[in-house]
Amino acid sequence: MGKSRILVVGGTGYMGRRIVKGSLAEGHPTYILRRPEIGMDIEKLQVLLEFKRQGAVLVEGSFPDHQSLVEALKQVDVVVCTMSGVHFRTHNLLMQLKLVDAIKEAGNIKRFLPSEFGMDPAQMMHALEPGRVTFDEKMTVRKAIEAANIPRTYISANCFGGYFVGNLSQMGTLLPPKDKVLIYGDGNAKAVFMGEDDIATYTIKSVDDPRTLNKTVYIRPPGNILSQRELVQIWENLSGNTLEKTSISGQDFLALMKDADFAGQVGLGHFYHIFYDGCLTSFEIGEDGEEASRLYLEVQYKRMDEYLKLYL
Known part of the structure; x- marks a missing residue:
């Protein structure tokens, strides 16, 4: 069985570019969503072109353009979203709901890894305001994923x-x-x-692993x-x-x-x-979770x- 084709959303970002490198290093056919909103950001464009030189495929798609997302998704098997949640008042994380809608329509995605990578939001329902907004938004995305019966893996790094x-x-x-x-x-x-490169390595190893399907992978x-x-x-x-x-x-x-x-x-x-x-x-990590270093010795x-x- 061949390695899954992975689409990275947010591939020029802090974690995104590491996920792209990790995917290429593991031999996955690697695709990166190239969003027209990149505008005049020359540094992001150069990152994308360098990944293209290394073998990644750039696929155009835009969150405001639902059909472009659907067409991008039809080319891959797995979606890893690394959109940043640091701009708290712009609700970037909730933009993933558009990805959920596109994944439902495309109908071919066998695993979705939404943008998480920090604390497990399911463990943070007691979090103080206003910082709780990050966890609430991640849980909103999780609920949409699960309601749509989309196969998923959550990464807590x-x-x-x-x-x-x-x-x-x-x-x-x-x-x-x-x-x-x-x-x-x-x-x-x-x-x-955790070192960020190690987070990327563990993340990519989880995408084709049946043990991590519909579970949270704790990198601990x-x-x-x-x-x-x-x-x-x-x-x-x-x-x-x-x-x-x-x-x-x-x-x-x-x-x-x-x-x-x-x-x-x-x-x-x-x-x-x-x-x-x-x-x-x-x-303690329960039955709905796995610890990465135990899985990938x-x-x-x-x-x-x-x-x-x-x-x-």
């Missing part, structure tokens, strides 16, 4: 290394602190940190389950620099939301759930000491 590891989980920067580090509570809540390898204090210790060992540590209580952390803008409030809420509630590791995922070496 937890904390992206680029946003949570290089900065030792400090907000407002992407680089390691030089002198001082803020510790959330006692710093011992366990989180899950044991070697990358760490507390913030453990992450800081890894950096101190690598850099030879001991950082001054200041703790902030949960109450004081939430008080920061008062003066933050909308996006800042969303980020603060998510950080609170990760580093105070321990929401990424506070539940051949993947040598990057530990965070290796990830942090890039920042030395």
Whole structure:
């Protein structure tokens, strides 16, 4: 049996371009939705042309043009959507409902992986406002997928290394602190940190796997389950620099939301759930889920000491 033809929606984005690379590396016929809305964005166009040079097929389609989406979908077997949800007030994630409608009409898609990749929204119904909007929108998309009986796999990849590891989980920067580090509570809540390329590898491996059909794949390898204090210790060992540590209580952390803008409030809420509630590791994976590193033992995922070496 040949490998599925994969269409990546959002293939020029932060995760999208990694999904495209992962798909090509695994030998899948790889298609990328080229949206006319790219306009004059020369950097995105150059990314697309480079993927075309590497063997990807560019397929034109537009969310406002339902029939163009249907025609694009008829050329593939699997759809992986990586549209960003960071522009919270534009409701990008809900644009996937147009994909759901097109998949229903096309009738040939054997697996849909919607844009998730972070915390499992099904575990976040208690999330604080306004950050809950991300999870609510993902659940709206899930419900539409399931109501349409579309075969699916949800990917929960937890904390992206680029946003949570290089900065030792400090907000407002992407680089390691030089002198001082803020510790959330006692710093011992366990989180899950992942390299983005590994997330893409696990995602692509799941698309043709019957074990992941209609399930959530949690990318939660044991070697990358760490507390913030453990992450800081890894950096101190690598850099030879001991950082001054200041703790902030949960109450004081939430008080920061008062003066933050909308996006800042969303980020603060998510950080609170990760580093105070321990929401990424506070539940067991049930029968409707699988853990990626157990399924794909051949993947040598990057530990965070290796990830942090890039920042030395």
